[in-house]
Each structure stands twice: as structure tokens, then as C-alpha cells.
Amino acid sequence: MTAIDSSIIISNRSVLSPYQKFIYALNAPESKRQYPSRFQVFLDYLKINELTIEEKANLFYKLIEQHAINWLETELLKFFMIQNQRAERKEISTSRV
Numbered sequence: 001m002t003a004i005d006s007s008i009i010i011s012n013r014s015v016l017s018p019y020q021k022f023i024y025a026l027n028a029p030e031s032k033r034q035y036p037s038r039f040q041v042f043l044d045y046l047k048i049n050e051l052t053i054e055e056k057a058n059l060f061y062k063l064i065e066q067h068a069i070n071w072l073e074t075e076l077l078k079f080f081m082i083q084n085q086r087a088e089r090k091e092i093s094t095s096r097v
Helices: 003-013 018-025 029-045 053-088
Strands: none
Touching: 018 029, 018 053, 029 053
């Protein structure tokens, strides 16, 4: 078995967490820098109080599985509406919405 073959076997056996998949999907360096902190704001809005952002993201994924996609859509819309209201009141800039 070659080194490539063994790495494929290892990668097939290991499972990436939802957060690891999220980070992997961010290609641009600027996205990798900004998106985790922006995602953290949304997780804080949901009152997910785990210790690390990875733990929060993994719990968030479990909540989506439990409550279905309608719950996610509703929570995202509520969050966006709150952020838009905050931007209108000039509490935050529109670049953060």
C-alpha cells in the first residue's frame, strides 16, 4: 500500500466536525479571518454557551438536526431583522450586518 492509499484510508475513517467543514469551506484568507467571528455573533444570539466556537458550532449543527430547517430559517431571519434594526439605529455599521 502506498502512502497515498493509507492517507485515503485514514481520511475515510475520520469524520470532520461541522465546524471543521465550515472552516474548510472558507477559501479566501480574508474569509478565514472574518467569518468565524461573524458566525460567533450569530451563535451568541442563539445563546449557545459552550466554551469554544467549535463546540458552539457543533451544538448549533445538532440543534438544526433536532428542530429541522424551518427553525434555522426562522432564527436566521430574526437575527437579520435585529441586525438591520441595529444598523438603522446606527448601533452597528452596515458592513457588519
